[in-house]
Amino acid sequence: QVQLVESGGGVVQPGGSLRLSCAASGFTFSSHAMNWVRQAPGKGLEWVAFIRFDGNDQYYADSVKGRFTISRDYSKNTLSLQMNSLRAEDTAVYYCAKEASYGPYFNYWGQGTLVTV
Amino acid sequence: QSALTQPRSVSGSPGQSVTVSCTGTSSDVGGYNYVSWYQQRPGIAPKLMIYDVTKRPSGVPDRFSGSKSDNTASLTISGLQAEDEADYYCCSYAGTYSWVFGGGTKLTVL
Numbered sequence: 447q448v449q450l451v452e453s454g455g456g457v458v459q460p461g462g463s464l465r466l467s468c469a470a471s472g473f474t475f476s477s478h479a480m481n482w483v484r485q486a487p488g489k490g491l492e493w494v495a496f497i498r499f500d501g502n503d504q505y506y507a508d509s510v511k512g513r514f515t516i517s518r519d520y521s522k523n524t525l526s527l528q529m530n531s532l533r534a535e536d537t538a539v540y541y542c543a544k545e546a547s548y549g550p551y552f553n554y555w556g557q558g559t560l561v562t563v
Numbered sequence: 564q565s566a567l568t569q570p571r572s573v574s575g576s577p578g579q580s581v582t583v584s585c586t587g588t589s590s591d592v593g594g595y596n597y598v599s600w601y602q603q604r605p606g607i608a609p610k611l612m613i614y615d616v617t618k619r620p621s622g623v624p625d626r627f628s629g630s631k632s633d634n635t636a637s638l639t640i641s642g643l644q645a646e647d648e649a650d651y652y653c654c655s656y657a658g659t660y661s662w663v664f665g666g667g668t669k670l671t672v673l
Binding site: 558 | 566601615620654664667
């Protein structure tokens with residue numbers, strides 16, 4: 447079965463950096479686009495970043511563009527999010543989410559990892 | 564991209580039907596038939612309930628249905644059950660590999 451397990455969250459000072467990871471299993475990692483979606487405490491969902499199945503294209507929400515970098519490691523079946531110049535408003539639970547094979551939807555999600563700035 | 568507009572809360576009694584609206588613009592909801600709905604229970608990751616405006620993934624009860632008219636999408640839950648109590652989020656593809664979510668609607672089953 448599909449499993450997505452995030453790690454790397456924690457407490458960081460404003461201006462600091464953090465790297466999140468998402469270990470993927472139960473599906474062909476190299477065949478699916480992946481995303482990061484976040485949720486600030488008590489707030490709604492916000493799409494953060496997308497990476498194509500082949501890693502050739504990455505797209506970001508305006509709120510994180512230039513500060514966050516999404517990447518993937520096919521040898522480890524791992525998705526990553528490098529977060530630099532962190533701000534208080536980046537405080538959130540960060541979910542990795544697998545894109546569905548049938549369209550631009552998030553059909554599997556990890557349990558999330560909390561980042562506090 | 565501005566968040567899609569959803570009511571903050573809706574409620575209904577067991578067995579009744581409720582509808583959650585989701586209003587966007589011609590750049591997202593009105594421009595694509597890539598509208599989805601997610602159910603989120605407290606402390607748990609979201610679950611895909613509706614995609615392609617009207618379709619249900621395997622395992623989602625047919626009590627859940629979706630529709631769209633112009634810039635507004637809707638989720639209807641019929642035959643409400645206590646287990647349906649959760650937050651519901653709409654989401655629309657907004658072009659060039661970007662997505663926008665609604666602010667979320669808290670469903671209370673009375």
